Amino acid sequence: MGGACGKAPAPAGDGQERFPLRAGQVVPPGGSRASCLPDEWRWSVCSSCWVQPSVYSEQSNYDPPPGFPGWSEIEKTFKPPSIYNPPQLDATNAGPLFCYQINWLSHRSPICNPPLLPCCSCLKLCNCCMPGLYHADVAADPDSMLLKMLSVPPTSVAPLDLLGGVLWMDGNYAPEVFMTLDDANWISPSVGLKIGAYNWTHDETCFGGMMANGTAISYAPLLLRLEVSPNKKLIMLSIPGIKQAADNNLIWMYRPEEGEKFFKPDGSELQWAPGDWMRCTFQDPYDSTSPLTYQYMARRVAYMDADGTLVKTAAYEKFVVDEKMDLPHPNTCCNYGNCNLQPQQYLDNFSAQNRRQMVIYAQPPPGPFSVAPQAKRMP
DSSP states (O other): OTTBOSOOOOOOOSSGGGSOSOTTOOOOOOSEEOOSSOGGGGGTTTTTTBOOGGGGGOGGGGSOOTTOOOHHHHHHHOOOOSBOOOGGGOGGGOOSOTTTTBOOSSTTOOTTOOTTOGGGOHHHHHHTTOTTEEEEETTTSHHHHHHHHHTSOOOTTOOHHHHOSEEEEETOOSSEEEEESTTSEESSSSEEEEETTSSEEEESSHHHHHHHHHTTBTTSOOEEEEEEOTTSSEEEEEOTTOOSGGGOOOEEEEOOOTTOOOBOTTSOBOOBOTTOEEEEEESSTTOTTSOEEEEEEEEEEEEEOTTSOEEEOHHHHHHHHHHHSOOSSOOBTTTTBOTTSOHHHHHHGGGSOOSEEEEEOOOOOOOSOSSOOOOOOOO
């Protein structure tokens, strides 16, 4: 396959892979508890503070986003970028350059989380009050976190052939790193709702902690509506409740075809494997010819095969290489400052990953409604 690498994931059927762990297999702890409070308090004593699976019962959350022209139009006109050049990591597009001289946003930012003085870490002190939050070392003990994320029983209609596994947001400058989509509340093989705070890891950094906990707050949670295209080459992710199409941070995930090739600006070929997706956001949400505003590869790093065995892919090995690498451009002040870097050098440093992740593990989704709501589409 042109540009492909790694082992193809086993297709999903109606067997044991829907409940991935083998019979009698113990669900791992998933890392070390970050909180001094019991995990179950997130779902009981503190339930008014944190988003609950009850949001899945609100049928309006499953309505298509405003302005959606219908899949026949999207499938006919959608064209993935042939050049892989994430605009958010290009200094000519501004990117995440606000106050970049202070190393507050990068995957390895030490702000409020000094590695040699954990007792003085504001991050760890705040996390102590967040029930259900875990710290995971993806390099030292990857299986524990990956198995825990994959242990959530999906709904009976979840599209596991497309989305079964853990995805790494490779090229995302935000401190969001690994996610699963098969744990969403799929009410049909094509429509689901995902609580973005759960089974969605964040770097163990100050800003990562703000996102991990902020997206889980009950009054303003991160919810994502997912819809798979009829040809299964696209997934549309939108935020429920948005009234105007222009206000929606609409996300497209494109599934490359066998033999399809993408190239980087330097002429080298983008490597991808079966199970990987290309995330794209366009200035005009429904026009793929409009300027690209965000792009990265959602690479499948792990999945459960039909025997219930964890399989880690070549993408996981790539993550390990990236978390072990030195910064492409060394910064200053013991990693606290970027004053010696040019904007593009600062953005290049986002390729260096963080082995230490924070994660709140998902609860099992309730599944389809007794009467599934009919999707509303424009003609």
